[in-house]
Amino acid sequence: MKIKPNIEDKKLTKKLVGLNEELKKKRIDVIEEKPLTLFLNDQEIVTMMTINDYPEYLAIGYLLNQNMITLKTKIVSIDYDDELSLIVVRTVNKTDYQKKLKKKILTSGCAQGTLFGDIMESFNKIKFNHKLKLKKSWIYELSKKINLTPSLYLKAGAIHGCVLCERNKPIIYMEDVGRHNAIDKIAGYMMMNKILPENKIFYTTGRLTSEMVIKAVKMRIPIVISRSGFTAWGVELARQADLTLIGRAKGKKFFVLSGDSRIEDDS
Amino acid sequence: MKIKPNIEDKKLTKKLVGLNEELKKKRIDVIEEKPLTLFLNDQEIVTMMTINDYPEYLAIGYLLNQNMITLKTKIVSIDYDDELSLIVVRTVNKTDYQKKLKKKILTSGCAQGTLFGDIMESFNKIKFNHKLKLKKSWIYELSKKINLTPSLYLKAGAIHGCVLCERNKPIIYMEDVGRHNAIDKIAGYMMMNKILPENKIFYTTGRLTSEMVIKAVKMRIPIVISRSGFTAWGVELARQADLTLIGRAKGKKFFVLSGDSRIEDDS
Numbered sequence: 344m345k346i347k348p349n350i351e352d353k354k355l356t357k358k359l360v361g362l363n364e365e366l367k368k369k370r371i372d373v374i375e376e377k378p379l380t381l382f383l384n385d386q387e388i389v390t391m392m393t394i395n396d397y398p399e400y401l402a403i404g405y406l407l408n409q410n411m412i413t414l415k416t417k418i419v420s421i422d423y424d425d426e427l428s429l430i431v432v433r434t435v436n437k438t439d440y441q442k443k444l445k446k447k448i449l450t451s452g453c454a455q456g457t458l459f460g461d462i463m464e465s466f467n468k469i470k471f472n473h474k475l476k477l478k479k480s481w482i483y484e485l486s487k488k489i490n491l492t493p494s495l496y497l498k499a500g501a502i503h504g505c506v507l508c509e510r511n512k513p514i515i516y517m518e519d520v521g522r523h524n525a526i527d528k529i530a531g532y533m534m535m536n537k538i539l540p541e542n543k544i545f546y547t548t549g550r551l552t553s554e555m556v557i558k559a560v561k562m563r564i565p566i567v568i569s570r571s572g573f574t575a576w577g578v579e580l581a582r583q584a585d586l587t588l589i590g591r592a593k594g595k596k597f598f599v600l601s602g603d604s605r606i607e608d609d610s
Numbered sequence: 611m612k613i614k615p616n617i618e619d620k621k622l623t624k625k626l627v628g629l630n631e632e633l634k635k636k637r638i639d640v641i642e643e644k645p646l647t648l649f650l651n652d653q654e655i656v657t658m659m660t661i662n663d664y665p666e667y668l669a670i671g672y673l674l675n676q677n678m679i680t681l682k683t684k685i686v687s688i689d690y691d692d693e694l695s696l697i698v699v700r701t702v703n704k705t706d707y708q709k710k711l712k713k714k715i716l717t718s719g720c721a722q723g724t725l726f727g728d729i730m731e732s733f734n735k736i737k738f739n740h741k742l743k744l745k746k747s748w749i750y751e752l753s754k755k756i757n758l759t760p761s762l763y764l765k766a767g768a769i770h771g772c773v774l775c776e777r778n779k780p781i782i783y784m785e786d787v788g789r790h791n792a793i794d795k796i797a798g799y800m801m802m803n804k805i806l807p808e809n810k811i812f813y814t815t816g817r818l819t820s821e822m823v824i825k826a827v828k829m830r831i832p833i834v835i836s837r838s839g840f841t842a843w844g845v846e847l848a849r850q851a852d853l854t855l856i857g858r859a860k861g862k863k864f865f866v867l868s869g870d871s872r873i874e875d876d877s
Binding site for chain 2: 551554
């Protein structure tokens with residue numbers, strides 16, 4: 344794994360004293376969430392709540408997944424100010440997002456929970472090709488490897504995980520208080536490290552709502568696996584884009600509701 | 611229970627055909643999510659993704675929890691248009707929220723995920739009194755009753771639940787694709803039915819983030835129980851307001867990180 348949860352980082356969790364079920368004092372680990380305000384050039388875009396382990400990836404991934412920059416956008420600088428909890432992304436060409444910011448859709452997903460209306464407009468143009476295969480055994484192997492990796496979730500709970508995988512190997516494992524931060528951090532990492540999406544598999548602990556499917560399609564990752572369930576609209580969008588959508592992946596169980604032709608039975 | 615999940619309502623779930631882990635065709639129930647656009651007087655406020663079972667409660671609760679109306683606001687009408695997925699709340703006195711809408715904080719919670727900056731400013735004024743007691747046995751009884759109630763969660767998954775309780779009795783059980791819709795629907799129900807919050811307990815399946823704590827405090831409900839975990843900022847806010855915050859309530863386990871003086875050991 345190139346990136347995995349950094350459970351030793353003392354800034355990400357806090358020890359708090361409380362009472363357990365026997366009303367005895369005990370110390371537990373609790374996850375930290377902090378506000379991070381994002382500027383694109385001169386424009387304040389949003390304040391996000393995040394564990395703030397990768398502010399640069401989060402900023403770039405957020406802007407990408409909100410259609411505010413594209414993979415072709417030339418980034419001049421990314422300046423992060425820890426004290427002010429500010430991150431400023433500067434681009435060569437400037438655009439005014441004031442109008443776009445007015446038309447927000449609050450969605451059912453965790454975290455950022457907003458998408459611009461025009462994402463839906465560009466959605467129909469994307470269709471995945473069929474070359475990529477997913478072996479059934481990979482579903483089990485990926486779930487097992489991810490669940491056994493020491494994580495902030497296992498340490499403190501109250502956090503979502505998203506993992507970029509290739510074949511049966513988890514590569515980039517990101518966690519955050521909102522799963523949309525986790526997926527945005529992966530998108531930012533992929534852009535900044537020029538990672539190709541076409542042969543990747545995306546694993547998430549969160550639900551497969553419309554927003555998660557839209558983000559995966561925007562990132563051009565053709566296969567999505569979740570241990571959680573589906574929403575009907577998420578499935579509909581996945582079927583439109585011919586994305587492989589696998590939910591309820593727990594133990595030896597899973598359920599495919601879209602793109603099942605990519606699955607190879609090697610059991 | 612005055613309101614419980616309506617698992618018979620055919621508009622809330624959809625039967626979809628997919629493949630199970632044996633790659634055999636099977637039909638499963640999947641939750642529906644729909645956009646609902648909210649207007650306050652002439653102003654478009656937001657488009658939410660919701661299961662849309664109680665658009666009126668959701669609209670009122672959203673406006674309340676975003677500080678756009680108060681319990682004293684005189685509502686003239688609430689018009690819901692099913693075909694256009696529109697709901698319009700009209701008030702006697704009109705205000706311009708254009709400025710406020712510019713300053714949004716996207717938070718780590720599920721669903722709506724937005725709070726206005728000024729909610730934090732009003733937060734410090736609220737402090738709960740100590741009269742209300744919570745018997746330890748109620749924590750177990752509430753969890754058990756809620757978990758055993760037939761729900762959309764048990765039927766289709768991918769949904770959050772919030773329950774307003776009194777003593778050991780669940781009263782209003784709301785579910786939604788975003789848990790913030792579920793809590794907002796409860797807030798709307800409470801305002802429209804003049805339910806007093808001071809002696810109530812709030813149960814949620816979701817995590818105890820800053821946003822959930824802020825909403826509970828705003829709704830003046832002094833005790834919050836969750837089967838999920840905490841974030842450090844959620845705990846800090848709960849301690850400031852002297853809210854009783856109980857997380858990780860599963861089986862015979864739970865953990866109190868704020869306001870433990872309200873708990874009575876009757877075991």
